[in-house]
Amino acid sequence: MMNKPHPKKIKPVESRDRIIQAAVMLFARKGFAETGLRELAAAADVNLAMINYFFGSKKELLKGILDTFFSGYLDIAREKLAGPGDLQTRVGRFIRHVVDYFDCYQDYLLVTITELPHDDPEIIAHKANWARKMIGVIEKEICLPLARETGRKIPPTCIGPMLVSLIAARFLFAPVMEEVTGGAGSLELSAYAEMTTHVFLQGITGPDWKETRNQT
Amino acid sequence: MMNKPHPKKIKPVESRDRIIQAAVMLFARKGFAETGLRELAAAADVNLAMINYFFGSKKELLKGILDTFFSGYLDIAREKLAGPGDLQTRVGRFIRHVVDYFDCYQDYLLVTITELPHDDPEIIAHKANWARKMIGVIEKEICLPLARETGRKIPPTCIGPMLVSLIAARFLFAPVMEEVTGGAGSLELSAYAEMTTHVFLQGITGPDWKETRNQT
DNA sequence: AGAAATATTAAACAAACGTTTGATTTTGAA
């Protein structure tokens, strides 16, 4: 008698994954609170009760989605920001990979960003935990080298948000910009990565500040 | 008999404004959909029915808030981006004023950004209308001069989101970063405006691109 | 003062919410 090709739990994955897939899509387009569990169950083609069966609650489902996105983002940071090369090289390859990552996980990104400022005490701890780790990497791999080379001290709590916002801008505004332009007119992805890298690097490593200042 | 100092409708303003005030605060902290009208009425210290009496519906209330924020932002753009001075001067004073504006209307900003990607058909038209006007100003005052001076053609649908995201980063991430650092460690407001201006200007007008590129 | 317009109120509406329950079906190994 031949043994099964899949010895252990591969079945539940189907429904579970369909739920996550549908949830990310709906949360990104309609928002977390606007999306009802019945609507989600219908989109995932599962019974309503399956959501609480697999995830316990709606909030746990959201936390799972946030964790997936944050952990991928943090992995890229640890892998690409560290490693060989000078500041420019490392930041350059980091941004290039993050742009691809954001493009690929666009809905995850939208869910994460739109839920960012909301201060549900059950959610905010999760976000802060991930942010803390990310800030640590940025401090070590960007802020310290930058201070060593140029003497400029910019706190990582400033660099971190700036960097991610800069990269995410394209995707965050995509729905609105599509409505504005009718779909056309956006930069190609690689060109966008290139431009973002240039803006950020020139911005933090370029010639001295202060000479750009003028009156009101 | 002396005539009234305020001949027309100044009374309803009290309740109406308290509702808007409470709504902006709650929408920013809890999100639009998470905020119930009864909770909002309690926070504004008005009767539940007053909200629909003044605004017609919850969505109309949100639209009003978005309109207030967008129109203020567009006013600054028209006033500061146009006017005298070269590109650097104009962008510099624009960013300085926008940073103050975002700081002053922080809750309006959070509401606007977190509701940005959600594609409620009743809301998206409003956002696109404002975005269209803003894109027009940026095209005329930034993209065209930039192309004339440096030959670089960056679409306004790319510059616009990038610029606002860069400036808004500090405020969008503020709730999370406070939890991370415990409140301390953020740049002063004027220093933040200065740095943002430098990053953006160096980024789009600085030395040639392409030399920052390296391998994976 | 009286009439008209505007504000405010308590109460109720149907609909939708997230969650739970208990029974039934499907599954994987003994």
Add this chain to the structure above:
DNA sequence: TTCAAAATCAAACGTTTGTTTAATATTTCT
């Protein structure tokens, strides 16, 4: 085949949702 665990299901749980209604209070103007 048998048995226990996992998955699926329909139905109902009690709240809460946004909105409406109709009556009352207040203001405004003639």
